[in-house]
Amino acid sequence: MSPMAISWIAFGCVFGGALIGMLFRRIVPEHHLGADSKDVIKVAMGLLATMSALVLALLISSAKTTHDTQSNEVTQMAADFIQLDRVLAHYGPEAKDARALLYATVARGLGQTQSKKAYHSGILDTQATTASANSFF
Secondary structure (H helix, E strand, C coil), rough: CHHHHHHHHHHHHHHHHHHHHHHHHHCCHHHHCHHHHHHHHHHHHHHHHHHHHHHHHHHHHHHHHHHHHHHHHHHHHHHHHHHHHHHHHHHHHHHHHHHHHHHEEEEEEEEHHHHCCCCHHHHHCCCHHHHHHHCCC
């Protein structure tokens, strides 16, 4: 369902609730519309707002944790790649082919994560990436 459709549904529910509330105001006896009843409604709305804020905060925290985990995985992989490249560079020109194969393997893996528009480690477990990594080793 599109975000626009969801927003229209939410608008319809809120607007319909307001109309029903105006209708019920005429039906409800006058002694139920006193100050005590209004205070109870205020407390209930405050509780609802607090719970909504708590759920939203937990949602944001979960999204941040997921982003940080993925970012740390990518950073660690990049650091491992750089370290392996430096080790191969110490071997001199004899490791030129291995370094080129390492670059090709990393480029293939990055290309797969870019084409999916989202990163998770399962993306890199394809046959092409595994074959490229095995040929490198």
